[in-house]
Amino acid sequence: MNTIEDILKKAKLNVTEGRKNILEMFVLGGGALAHADIEKNTSVSIDRVTVYRTLQTFVERGIIHLIPTTDNTILYALCKDNCSDGHHHDEHVHFICITCNKTNCLEEITVPNIQLPKGFKPIQAAMIVKGICLHCKN
């Protein structure tokens, strides 16, 4: 079946051209995307406001999630299946390449548990590593 449409249907969202288009960017692109990336690269013309609303809806329905960043940018990436509605278990490491400037989700690397000072109770953890990625290595 068509994965893109499946994801939308599973989230109980109407399947529209705009949504398919935006979701496809995440599925095919693999990495993390900013609002601006999306607005510029949609093949069909999508209103800026619709992009905002679509991203917001996708986050609410657990299709994408916000990625922690060390600068002041806002990035979204596809959630894996373990993200249920609005309840993200986004505990993998994010890698930001300082050369190509892309953010990768390292799904297979989970955030390590750490010992917090007495009295602090952890609920969720995120980790960002900056460096040189596979493709920019040489």
Place this chain on the structure above:
Amino acid sequence: MNTIEDILKKAKLNVTEGRKNILEMFVLGGGALAHADIEKNTSVSIDRVTVYRTLQTFVERGIIHLIPTTDNTILYALCKDNCSDGHHHDEHVHFICITCNKTNCLEEITVPNIQLPKGFKPIQAAMIVKGICLHCKN
């Protein structure tokens, strides 16, 4: 000596009322601050634009640094001495309390080293833990 002025002088910045005021908020407050926090709470009146420029200058001179966040907010916090000009070694864990909504720098907890996939070269790492802090515990 007066710590606040010392920090400014060490960064080769003119000592002005506005800068002292903003820097004081970081030194006394301890935690992380957003632009809005600063704009609202300065005792002397500081123009919004000056706040932007001051924060930017402080970051450039290594007095404060951007803190990674998992939502879309921008937070700044004091750098410790090991941050030299523009070259931050901000490798401690940041703790965000979901009750009082304050961000603490856990200076004494360093970010653990992790094993990245083959080909990825780490340069810098950041870690954010969300949960309940010491003060909101009971």
Place this chain on the structure above:
DNA sequence: GTAACTGCAAAATATTTGCATCCTT
């Protein structure tokens, strides 16, 4: 047919820039 979705217009916010004036050294 109905509820959900979109685009347009416009409001509300947030951020940046230029320039004249004022302050620190």
Place this chain on the structure above:
DNA sequence: AAGGATGCAAATATTTTGCAGTTAC
């Protein structure tokens, strides 16, 4: 005195809201 810092005005950019028309189911 000279360079740096600030405030004001205004330009840009970003995000949100309301509403009427359109589309998916």
